[in-house]
Amino acid sequence: MLTERQLKIFQLIIDEFVKSARPIGSRIISENESISVSPATIRNVMADLEEMGFLKKTHSSSGRIPSQKGYRFYVDHLVTPVTKNISNVNVIRHILEDGFYEFEKVVQMSAEVLSDLTNYTTIILGPEVYETRLKQIQIVKLTAHTAIAILVTNTGLVEHRTFVIPAEINSSDIEKLVNILNERLAGIPMIQLSEKLDEELRLLIKHNINIVDTVLDHLKEVLKMEDELTAKLYFGGKANLLKQPEFKDIEKVHSFYSMMEEQDKIADILKRAEDTLQVTIGRENEYELIQDFTLVTAPYRLGNDYMGTIALIGPTRMQYRRTITLLKALSYEMTEAFYHWYKDSHLN
Amino acid sequence: MLTERQLKIFQLIIDEFVKSARPIGSRIISENESISVSPATIRNVMADLEEMGFLKKTHSSSGRIPSQKGYRFYVDHLVTPVTKNISNVNVIRHILEDGFYEFEKVVQMSAEVLSDLTNYTTIILGPEVYETRLKQIQIVKLTAHTAIAILVTNTGLVEHRTFVIPAEINSSDIEKLVNILNERLAGIPMIQLSEKLDEELRLLIKHNINIVDTVLDHLKEVLKMEDELTAKLYFGGKANLLKQPEFKDIEKVHSFYSMMEEQDKIADILKRAEDTLQVTIGRENEYELIQDFTLVTAPYRLGNDYMGTIALIGPTRMQYRRTITLLKALSYEMTEAFYHWYKDSHLN
DNA sequence: ATTAGCACTCAATGATGATGAGTGCTAACA
DNA sequence: TGTTAGCACTCATCATCATTGAGTGCTAAT
Numbered sequence: 001m002l003t004e005r006q007l008k009i010f011q012l013i014i015d016e017f018v019k020s021a022r023p024i025g026s027r028i029i030s031e032n033e034s035i036s037v038s039p040a041t042i043r044n045v046m047a048d049l050e051e052m053g054f055l056k057k058t059h060s061s062s063g064r065i066p067s068q069k070g071y072r073f074y075v076d077h078l079v080t081p082v083t084k085n086i087s088n089v090n091v092i093r094h095i096l097e098d099g100f101y102e103f104e105k106v107v108q109m110s111a112e113v114l115s116d117l118t119n120y121t122t123i124i125l126g127p128e129v130y131e132t133r134l135k136q137i138q139i140v141k142l143t144a145h146t147a148i149a150i151l152v153t154n155t156g157l158v159e160h161r162t163f164v165i166p167a168e169i170n171s172s173d174i175e176k177l178v179n180i181l182n183e184r185l186a187g188i189p190m191i192q193l194s195e196k197l198d199e200e201l202r203l204l205i206k207h208n209i210n211i212v213d214t215v216l217d218h219l220k221e222v223l224k225m226e227d228e229l230t231a232k233l234y235f236g237g238k239a240n241l242l243k244q245p246e247f248k249d250i251e252k253v254h255s256f257y258s259m260m261e262e263q264d265k266i267a268d269i270l271k272r273a274e275d276t277l278q279v280t281i282g283r284e285n286e287y288e289l290i291q292d293f294t295l296v297t298a299p300y301r302l303g304n305d306y307m308g309t310i311a312l313i314g315p316t317r318m319q320y321r322r323t324i325t326l327l328k329a330l331s332y333e334m335t336e337a338f339y340h341w342y343k344d345s346h347l348n
Numbered sequence: 349m350l351t352e353r354q355l356k357i358f359q360l361i362i363d364e365f366v367k368s369a370r371p372i373g374s375r376i377i378s379e380n381e382s383i384s385v386s387p388a389t390i391r392n393v394m395a396d397l398e399e400m401g402f403l404k405k406t407h408s409s410s411g412r413i414p415s416q417k418g419y420r421f422y423v424d425h426l427v428t429p430v431t432k433n434i435s436n437v438n439v440i441r442h443i444l445e446d447g448f449y450e451f452e453k454v455v456q457m458s459a460e461v462l463s464d465l466t467n468y469t470t471i472i473l474g475p476e477v478y479e480t481r482l483k484q485i486q487i488v489k490l491t492a493h494t495a496i497a498i499l500v501t502n503t504g505l506v507e508h509r510t511f512v513i514p515a516e517i518n519s520s521d522i523e524k525l526v527n528i529l530n531e532r533l534a535g536i537p538m539i540q541l542s543e544k545l546d547e548e549l550r551l552l553i554k555h556n557i558n559i560v561d562t563v564l565d566h567l568k569e570v571l572k573m574e575d576e577l578t579a580k581l582y583f584g585g586k587a588n589l590l591k592q593p594e595f596k597d598i599e600k601v602h603s604f605y606s607m608m609e610e611q612d613k614i615a616d617i618l619k620r621a622e623d624t625l626q627v628t629i630g631r632e633n634e635y636e637l638i639q640d641f642t643l644v645t646a647p648y649r650l651g652n653d654y655m656g657t658i659a660l661i662g663p664t665r666m667q668y669r670r671t672i673t674l675l676k677a678l679s680y681e682m683t684e685a686f687y688h689w690y691k692d693s694h695l696n
Numbered sequence: 697a698t699t700a701g702c703a704c705t706c707a708a709t710g711a712t713g714a715t716g717a718g719t720g721c722t723a724a725c726a
Numbered sequence: 727t728g729t730t731a732g733c734a735c736t737c738a739t740c741a742t743c744a745t746t747g748a749g750t751g752c753t754a755a756t
Binding site for chain 3: 729730733735737738739740741742743744745747748749751752754755756
């Protein structure tokens, strides 16, 4: 176990390093008011901490910087349990209360605010589509041979897609079609729509409406919506990390942005974060391109059901306390907001 | 006027500089097969070109790089009139043909493809909303006290927004409301919807439907859609410029990204590009933050009406011929595609 | 008009030394 | 026995300086 003094010095080193991004020497620590021992003593402590693997040097006579193990320990044992930082949490709450008009916009705004507050990059994974159900479908004839299908989900997401229709089809047929679709498909999980249409509705529709098969084929394609159905990612503060000194060479910038372009990979990782707030530091990340960073993730829920994940990416030299506090707050507030928002949508 | 030899050497210098991004010396030029004079002679020619303002030096004994005036001259007089680069143009055409299912996606994909083909950053300005009209409106009740209004424009754009409704209001009232709205508002320019509702429909609606004023107030707000109504920007290849050697220092990267965040400014600039293909080089740009770059813009149309602008941002050291060819091709193809797509939408 | 030759300029590179922030170790001290 | 002053040592950083080489402009010869 660590002595109290060791802990204190360790914490100070982390704090200083997070501020300055430069190796911390014994002198800087000794200048802290709360420290009454000499630099030499601190050097001894530092040597101990290094031996235990919490600190490391950049070269043989440099100051110390936290190791990955050091950060891990810091996060697990030294990050004090969320002191509610009132003003910042309020910012978040206000957004969710005032601006709660639309899922996508709320999420997008949250991502941006969180990035502004932390100076890191936010990624929010939207609700799993497996969970969302069709609320209503609408078809709007746009030109003589094209129409737009609009799908509204129970989560308030609106998806739309244009498709080709034969010129012969008339408006009242479309109206009938829409009616049948709504009667039979409302409440069905989005992921099953296409299948249901094919298996259960095709005959029914053809019985009732004078409609060509191609329309149904197109509609089936529309209902598949492969791309749209995978959960969406919302980004905030993509450019924020440019401010961090660890990005002084272009190479890192480049690799960061190519990482951010691999949305499938990112989505995969965020999907796994269903449980609770998680901090994954450097090499702990499975995905290679993130191994220079720390990823902090927290789920948000609808009631008890996992809905999606909020994530922050920053340098391993991260303001962990602040980040964790804010992320916890946001995930809590989002969960709350969604609860109030949707609590009656379960009823109908 | 320039002699033929001066022209040839000038062109070679530009070509070389575009490739290498390094000042070009007389030796490099003399090594070109098509040049039969000695480096000394080339130096004389270069001195002439410099005196005329087409070239400049980075220091007193360096090779030459093109000046802004040089690029201007190159673009105006030496860029050969678009030799159709078949394979690339075909890529563009395929996207527009195969993928023409939805305006937004086509535009987004075009932006990305154009960026991939050029390695610069693409910005596409969506259709002016002043030109677009309401095709149909739909209201979907989402929860007991919220509803989503969905607006489809004649250009196939789908906008939606959630708003609060009183719990009392019932579905058949909403249906009636939607009917009236569609009867009276279809074909009206998006920009006037809110006003029309207030001035002409308020009484009519209240006459026919048992509805509270607050609903209409909310609806009026929804129809305003301030943010959504300003033409949208679609980006492609935002990270591409990182590859260019002129971005080796982080400062430039940073200023580039802050420039890209000023969407209003960018939209303003692109709106002015209604006429024809324009190349604006460095300081020719009014907007300061772009003055290190070259902006190439081309409009796309619906018939003869200006719809929006396609733009490429790259370093002044740009592959002008290629860029211009591709941009012309894309603007032509988009105009064509929209024409075929919408030609009958004028009729109804 | 062209070009070989030459002196000159300057960015880029690398070697050298000084500086200083930092260490570990030893010995003295409380 | 834990703390600390003192000291030799390490190494990144920075400035200085010389070298190199790619480039120029000018002059004189072709």
